[in-house]
Amino acid sequence: MEWKLDRTSKEPLFRQIARSFEKRIQSGELPPGAPLPPERKLAEELGVNRSTITAAYEELRASGLTQSVQGSGTCVSDHLWGVSPRRLPNWHQYTNGGSFLPTLPLSKRIREASADPRVINLARGQLSSDLFPEEALSDLLKSTPLTASLSYPDPKGDEIFRHTLSAHLQKHYGIEAAPEEILVVSGAQQALHLLTQCILSPGDAVAIEGPSYAYSLPLFISAGLRLFRIPLDEQGLLPDEVMSLYQKHKIRMVFANPTYQNPTGTTLSLARRKRLLQICEELRIPIVEDDAYGSLTLHGSQAPPPALMKLNQGGGSVIYLGSLSKTAAPGLRIGWVAGPRSVIERLADAKQQMDFGTSIVVQRLVESYLSSGQWERHLQRIRKELTIRRDVMLQALDQYVGDQVKWNMPEGSYHIWCRLRNAIPDREVLETGIQNRVLFLPGEIYGAERGYIRLTYAGVSESEIEEGITRFERTLQTVKNSAQI
Structure with a gap:
């Protein structure tokens, strides 16, 4: 660790160490599942007693930011359910710094990857542009008087x-x-x-x-x-x-x-x-x-x-x-x-x-x-189109990944919720998907256990849906093959 303890501070050393890890976890530098250094090694590196490191790690575990894994030591928690707010910044502190909490690392990575026009985006939770009511709104703009005060x-x-x-x-x-x-x-x-x-x-x-x-x-x-x-x-x-x-x-x-x-x-x-x-x-x-x-x-x-x-x-x-x-x-x-x-x-x-x-x-x-x-008429159109796209995605899932994935049958909205039969670390499957130029949302973003994926059919055409699922199948196969090496 490049960070140094302030031995002149009145704050106990174990709390300084815990606070340093807390900041790294919040910033995304240490993502969910990332291991913390072994207690003995970190104690030697910082020049403190091992009991100081033990106390710092206990502080982090008590706050919900880390967890102990038998045989693997201490790692960052897979989720933040129930995390104590005393260990996390609140809004009033952030107004003093002029910012919100940063975008979650996985979400930020997805947003960056979506800028690549070669990527088929099965993650974006919005209608494709051809389903926007552009013509109706354009006509209304011309005829809507602005009699109200501006x-x-x-x-x-x-x-x-x-x-x-x-x-x-x-x-x-x-x-x-x-x-x-x-x-x-x-x-x-x-x-x-x-x-x-x-x-x-x-x-x-x-x-x-x-x-x-x-x-x-x-x-x-x-x-x-x-x-x-x-x-x-x-x-x-x-x-x-x-x-x-x-x-x-x-x-x-x-x-x-x-x-x-x-x-x-x-x-x-x-x-x-x-x-x-x-x-x-x-x-x-x-x-x-x-x-x-x-x-x-x-x-x-x-x-x-x-x-x-x-x-x-x-x-x-x-x-x-x-x-x-x-x-x-x-x-x-x-x-x-x-x-x-x-x-x-x-x-x-x-x-x-x-x-x-x-x-x-x-x-x-x-x-x-x-x-x-106009809204009612537009609603009928997009419900029809979303039904078609859902059915295309369900058929593609059955054809290409039916032996590797289970999914729900959505009766409404944009999304299909999938569970991988063999759970794969979210970051690994996401990065492999990006390499194969297909985007989807890992369940970790929503607080789900490992092995869940959300696929969205609203923002892509029928041909893109089928090609996206073939790339998804290729992604799962790549991850499977790498695990067997």
Whole structure:
């Protein structure tokens, strides 16, 4: 180690050592699974007693950043479920430094590799450009009058747009939310950021599905929150585990993606939705419902159960998040939060401080898009196209990797969740895939165990899907052959 101990500091030596490793783990220099030096060797290198190193390693294990592997010593934890926030920076510390937590190393590597035009990207979670409603939006831009003031907008959102959103939620989701109970945001991720900063505090424990898209977002750790896993099966999350997590960790909020969950594609059954609401009402724990994919039921599939917010109508236990990122175009950067008026007022106050409100031009454009019926027509088109692409990917998987991979049968959204029959370290399979010019998302990004892969069919053509799966097969074969050498 090039780093040196400060023997003049009042901070104990073992804590200095633990803090040094903590920084290297957070930065990605020491990725999940990376070994730490043997205690005896590190003690000699730093010129300290072995007991000092032992104490430092115990500190890291207690925080959840490292784990002991029998016969292999100490290594970085494979995940950060339940990590104590006292060992991780919180958002207030980062404002002093002017930055968020850095992008996770695996995500950063994928983003870098996606810049290569020769790569077939089965990782990108968005529609391909040919499915964007470009023509409809272009026509609406020409005909949408900007009669509203072009000064700073209402931080809650344009009133006309919020009335349209209120009608949209009622018509398509059965959700009754008055305009005063809706906040317009720049996508669902801004909504999550506002919630973590305004409703929760550093040190709070929250429950999310495991695996979950939310696990991949550094904003939760930036806010100093502890993430605890709610297990999933083919019917979605297990509601009674919420009671168990509350008893053990006093969780303060549940984040759920109950319909076509990302990344697994599972849909929470009606019985479990009712049970989850019952438990959270008893414990007085709010639920944040992310419904990004709820409208994307594929052809031939049954409609999903009602949204949690509809089932809880008038109960005040659910905060509902929606957007047009998955059903129209992510570049619009338009989303919404529906919930109790007191929560909306609090979030709107913070949004005023953050960005003075969402662009009135975009709000009026999207208002015209929704009220004109263009969104419904576009939705039918992309549901048809996504069904075709899903079927092409399923056929290719069966043809090329059926003996090496198990997968789900998605009834909606963009993704197929795969499990490798022989678990391979995520970084190894990812790097080999990049060498073969195909991208996918390892399950580690979502807090899953080793051996899971998310494949996305929304952002590529039918021919690219088939070629991408052949490259995926080549990747698995390469890794298998290298393991046998």
